[in-house]
Amino acid sequence: MGERGHARAEQPRGRRPPEALVEARRRAAEREARKNATFRPQGGSRVIPLKDRTRRSRKAGFTGTDYTLLAVVMLMSLYGMVMIFSASSGAALHNYGSSYYFIVRQAAWFGVGMVAMAALANTDYRKLLKVSPLLVAVSLAALAAVLLFGKEVYGSKRSLELGPLVMQPSELAKLSILLFAVSWYGREKGRLESWREICMPVLAVTAAACLLIILEPDLGSMLIVGLSAFAVLFLSHAKRGKIFALALAGMGLTAFFIFISPYRRARFIAFLDPWSAPREGGFHIIQSLLALGSGRVAGLGLGMSRQKFFYLPNAHTDFIFSIIGEELGLVGSLAVIALFAVFIYLGLKISRGAGDGYGRLLAMGITCLIGAQALVNMGAACGVMPITGITLPFFSYGGSSLVICLSLAGILVSVSRRGGTARPGMDRRKRRESGDMRRGNRRPPPSPSRGGRGARIA
Numbered sequence: 001m002g003e004r005g006h007a008r009a010e011q012p013r014g015r016r017p018p019e020a021l022v023e024a025r026r027r028a029a030e031r032e033a034r035k036n037a038t039f040r041p042q043g044g045s046r047v048i049p050l051k052d053r054t055r056r057s058r059k060a061g062f063t064g065t066d067y068t069l070l071a072v073v074m075l076m077s078l079y080g081m082v083m084i085f086s087a088s089s090g091a092a093l094h095n096y097g098s099s100y101y102f103i104v105r106q107a108a109w110f111g112v113g114m115v116a117m118a119a120l121a122n123t124d125y126r127k128l129l130k131v132s133p134l135l136v137a138v139s140l141a142a143l144a145a146v147l148l149f150g151k152e153v154y155g156s157k158r159s160l161e162l163g164p165l166v167m168q169p170s171e172l173a174k175l176s177i178l179l180f181a182v183s184w185y186g187r188e189k190g191r192l193e194s195w196r197e198i199c200m201p202v203l204a205v206t207a208a209a210c211l212l213i214i215l216e217p218d219l220g221s222m223l224i225v226g227l228s229a230f231a232v233l234f235l236s237h238a239k240r241g242k243i244f245a246l247a248l249a250g251m252g253l254t255a256f257f258i259f260i261s262p263y264r265r266a267r268f269i270a271f272l273d274p275w276s277a278p279r280e281g282g283f284h285i286i287q288s289l290l291a292l293g294s295g296r297v298a299g300l301g302l303g304m305s306r307q308k309f310f311y312l313p314n315a316h317t318d319f320i321f322s323i324i325g326e327e328l329g330l331v332g333s334l335a336v337i338a339l340f341a342v343f344i345y346l347g348l349k350i351s352r353g354a355g356d357g358y359g360r361l362l363a364m365g366i367t368c369l370i371g372a373q374a375l376v377n378m379g380a381a382c383g384v385m386p387i388t389g390i391t392l393p394f395f396s397y398g399g400s401s402l403v404i405c406l407s408l409a410g411i412l413v414s415v416s417r418r419g420g421t422a423r424p425g426m427d428r429r430k431r432r433e434s435g436d437m438r439r440g441n442r443r444p445p446p447s448p449s450r451g452g453r454g455a456r457i458a
Contacts (some may be wrong), residue, residue: 027151030357036144060361064354066121066413069346073117073394073409076339077402079107080320080395086303086317087291087323088397102397109399113406120410124418125362128411129183135176136205142169143212148298148411155263168400170221173209174228175404178365180205181232186358192238198246204218219257219264220388231368235361271386285383287312288319292328292333292382299329316397336395337378344371350416359415366408 013434085103092101107436120128142160146169150157159168181202187194192198206229213222230250233242258264263281270281278286291307305326308315325333347367354360370393377392379385391398393405 003008026078031081036293040425061417065346065349068311069343069350069409069412071168071414072339072342073344073406077113077198078342079404080392082302083324083327084322085315086305086327087308087320089303090309101212105399106346106402109402110402110406112399112440114404115260117404117406117410117413120407121413121417123317123414125411125414126358128179129186129358129362132176132179132183136180136209139169139173139176140205140209140212142167143209145169147212147215150216150451154331156218158216158218158221163273164410167401168398170216170218170225170406171398173213173221173225174369175407177206177209177225178228178232178369179362180227182358182362182365184443185232185236185238185359192233192236192242195242198233198238198242202233203246214257217261218389219254220256220376220390223254223388224390227372228369230342230363231372232365235364235368247387251432268386274383277351284313284319286388288322288381289383290318291322295329295332298328299325299327299332317391318377318387318396319381320392320396321378324395325381334402336392340371340374347371347412351421354418355413355419359419361413363415366412370405370408380454 035038037131079101084106085100087097088102093099095101129370131173144159146157150159151161153159159166161291184202206226210222210226233246258268266277267283270277271285274285274289275280276282287307291305291312294306300306305315305323306328308323312319312322321333324336329337343365344367345365346371349366351360351363354363372395376385377390377396380387380390383439394402
């Protein structure tokens with residue numbers, strides 16, 4: 001019978017005052033609220049329901065987008081390790097006495113990166129944004145330490161050696177600057193109008209990191225670190241006129257750093273006309289183009305590259321795409337481009353479905369960073385962009401680069417998994433609208449101000 005039947009039974013037969021029905025409905029509503037919702041009793045203590053299946057499933061479950069992203073990342077990393085072994089076996093045997101020297105180290109860093117990706121995928125990305133200032137401080141300290149204690153290779157100091165570990169702090173700077181920019185620009189609800197809001201503190205910290213990197217010197221890494229902050233600023237609510245002015249200033253500074261250095265100036269001039277200096281600045285571009293042209297459509301076959309045998313410098317790092325084109329041909333090169341295209345599509349999809357502005361900005365920033373770095377590397381290998389020494393994400397040899405790229409993929413998964421938890425009001429509205437649709441053909445319940453069917457007015 002319930003409350004309504006009990007209230008009717010207490011009244012004389014044939015007379016059911018509306019007050020009894022209103023009271024019964026009120027008690028039923030209170031009982032339903034105590035059963036399903038979070039409430040606060042009179043004592044002030046908060047009672048939380050033991051099970052919240054909707055919210056918990058959105059935090060813990062993986063979607064099809066997440067599995068597809070992880071599959072693409074795994075495929076790119078494994079594809080890259082196969083090509084690293086093919087491109088580096090000859091140089092590794094000649095310089096270190098073992099053909100497996102580079103692939104063993106890359107596999108070890110791949111294991112570290114997988115652990116980092118799994119940990120970040122299960123961590124709320126908002127917590128990472130809160131600790132981003134600490135990450136920036138650590139990266140700046142590491143960049144300063146490189147200038148003092150770094151090992152010089154090819155005329156520049158780019159890495160720190162900690163026993164058997166070799167770490168490149170500029171890779172950590174990409175991640176930390178990106179997180180810091182998102183945490184700062186994402187909190188601005190309105191449009192960024194003043195130069196102070198735009199420059200302080202994000203661009204000031206980015207300028208300090210870029211200065212330390214250019215002193216190594218490493219122009220390519222400096223451009224990527226600056227791009228990580230500029231991409232977030234462009235995607236935030238900043239005035240387009242100020243963004244255009246900053247872009248012009250950045251291009252002017254890049255040109256300045258190119259022409260004050262003799263070897264950078266020679267490399268840039270060789271990019272315009274590689275055959276003018278075939279044994280100097282244009283040597284890399286010419287050998288890269290020969291590798292890509294030799295592969296044709298189907299390639300020479302896996303492991304059959306000729307340019308990797310001391311013709312093409314840094315074949316397993318900066319020019320891994322050229323070796324892919326030579327050994328696997330146009331088919332293998334298009335496969336690399338297709339994998340990056342799928343990664344960018346999934347990143348944009350995750351950004352669109354993010355639960356808040358921080359998630360949307362972070363997912364877009366990561367997607368732009370990975371896509372731009374891949375574009376610059378493949379463009380340099382094809383001779384349509386200047387050579388900057390930037391590695392191909394997930395493919396090129398380099399432990400620090402691989403770990404950071406896998407970490408960025410883990411953060412993307414974290415944004416995707418928490419896409420619906422920031423809008424509980426919208427979820428309740430959708431459930432209420434769904435309930436209204438189910439009740440579309442039913443008779444609406446009687447108003448509490450009126451009596452039920454058969455009630456009499458005294």
